[in-house]
Amino acid sequence: MTDEEAPRASLRADAQDTARVYQAARDLHLTYRAESASPAPAARLSLLHLLACCADAPLPVSVLSPEAVAAVRMPELPAERVSAELRALPEAAGDVPCVRADPAALAASARELTDDQRTRLSVYAAALLDHALLRSPDGPVPDLLAPHVTALLWRSGGDPARAAARRLRDAYESRGWYAEALPFAVRIAEPAAGAALADGLALGRIRSGCGDFGEAEAVLRPVLAQAERAAEGCRLSLTGHTGPSIAEMLRGDPAGPFTGGLSSADCHALADVADVQHALADALYGLRRYAECERLLFAAGGLRWRVLGAPHPAYLLAQLHRARVLGRRRLWHEALGLVQDVLSYQDRAELDRSRPREDALLRLAHAQVMTGLVRSLCEEGASRSRRVGMFPAPVVRFLDRTVGTNPRPEKVTWDEARTLAEEAVRACDGAFGPGHPHTRAARALLERPRP
Numbered sequence: 001m002t003d004e005e006a007p008r009a010s011l012r013a014d015a016q017d018t019a020r021v022y023q024a025a026r027d028l029h030l031t032y033r034a035e036s037a038s039p040a041p042a043a044r045l046s047l048l049h050l051l052a053c054c055a056d057a058p059l060p061v062s063v064l065s066p067e068a069v070a071a072v073r074m075p076e077l078p079a080e081r082v083s084a085e086l087r088a089l090p091e092a093a094g095d096v097p098c099v100r101a102d103p104a105a106l107a108a109s110a111r112e113l114t115d116d117q118r119t120r121l122s123v124y125a126a127a128l129l130d131h132a133l134l135r136s137p138d139g140p141v142p143d144l145l146a147p148h149v150t151a152l153l154w155r156s157g158g159d160p161a162r163a164a165a166r167r168l169r170d171a172y173e174s175r176g177w178y179a180e181a182l183p184f185a186v187r188i189a190e191p192a193a194g195a196a197l198a199d200g201l202a203l204g205r206i207r208s209g210c211g212d213f214g215e216a217e218a219v220l221r222p223v224l225a226q227a228e229r230a231a232e233g234c235r236l237s238l239t240g241h242t243g244p245s246i247a248e249m250l251r252g253d254p255a256g257p258f259t260g261g262l263s264s265a266d267c268h269a270l271a272d273v274a275d276v277q278h279a280l281a282d283a284l285y286g287l288r289r290y291a292e293c294e295r296l297l298f299a300a301g302g303l304r305w306r307v308l309g310a311p312h313p314a315y316l317l318a319q320l321h322r323a324r325v326l327g328r329r330r331l332w333h334e335a336l337g338l339v340q341d342v343l344s345y346q347d348r349a350e351l352d353r354s355r356p357r358e359d360a361l362l363r364l365a366h367a368q369v370m371t372g373l374v375r376s377l378c379e380e381g382a383s384r385s386r387r388v389g390m391f392p393a394p395v396v397r398f399l400d401r402t403v404g405t406n407p408r409p410e411k412v413t414w415d416e417a418r419t420l421a422e423e424a425v426r427a428c429d430g431a432f433g434p435g436h437p438h439t440r441a442a443r444a445l446l447e448r449p450r451p
Helices: 005-037 047-052 066-072 079-087 103-112 115-135 141-153 159-175 178-188 197-209 213-233 246-251 264-286 290-307 313-328 332-349 356-380 393-403 414-432 437-447
Strands: none
Touching (some): 047 079, 047 103, 047 115, 066 079, 066 115, 115 159, 141 178, 159 178, 159 197, 178 197, 213 264, 290 313, 356 437, 414 437
16 A cells, blocks of 8 residues: 555545444434334233232232222223132232232333333222222221332322322221321321321321320411311301300200301311311320310310200310310319210210210210319319409309209219229220220229329
């Protein structure tokens, strides 16, 4: 090769290298364009695809029963195919019949799903879990479903699983398992999810059940403001007295309810305010802020008297809890007046047969008030008094004794208080079970030494 041909050969080599690079880039572009233009066909959905949306944990067979699958209506997964594939899965050991697929098979099935299929299957799985919790809110089934509800709820959004998560939260709360209910309540009531008033109220109650009274107050303050805004949106005023007026009591039955000028939406809004006030009062009671707690219970009782009537268990419970707070402040004359007012309606309601849980709560609160009264009078002496309106408390007590229709006992003995505690233990044990916090609170009254 001459000296003149050497530069030309070098240029040709460079050109050939550049051409090969461009050709490779062109081939790569055409290959990916062809793949994007003709995507792979979507996988035919199976039971493994459905289980891949849940957790890697045993799943009760009843969740995938033909009745449940038919109720959920999954067009891509008919009940016959689900039943056939269910029989091929191995059973998991336990008291409840369960199945558990192979984790490797679940992972391979999850990779086959498109985003649209994964979204639809999440909706189906959440509906199946919700259906199972609706049919069996008690027993071991909620514990077995908790990992699967968690897996669905903690994915992006988690909206399909919210109904099932609410049922699971309520099931745990009704058992008194507040620590187990708390993660679900926190997730459901996240502000980004646009939590409803009921979700915030449930979170506040569960926080109080866990003993986190400061956190419960922080949750319930904005919930109360939200409930009050809803009531104001119905053109309802909460200023001044919250119970019925004297004119309303003279025109109708003093026991109420006084809903003649209220619509169903108005009654619902006022009942929501009363529920949040009562829950916030429970949190303040745990924080020993008794004066503010009493004011809230007074307002909640007035609203419930107006909307639900005096014989309603919610009103009676607010009155007994207010009596308990008055006892903490050693205002026992006023506390006994509330107790006697509650007993006159409680006997009429016959709650022990129709509403055992409400009856147990009322018996527990009654026992707590009377036990506290006996102990306080023995250890701290006579009760305190305070002015009521324009009259001092002794004058009000005299008028109550001479004019009032409900005579108040002058003295309560320890044996009477212990009998009330025994009745509360039996009622709570039958309504809630032996391990419930309410039952333990009733037993704690019996375990206290005689003053």
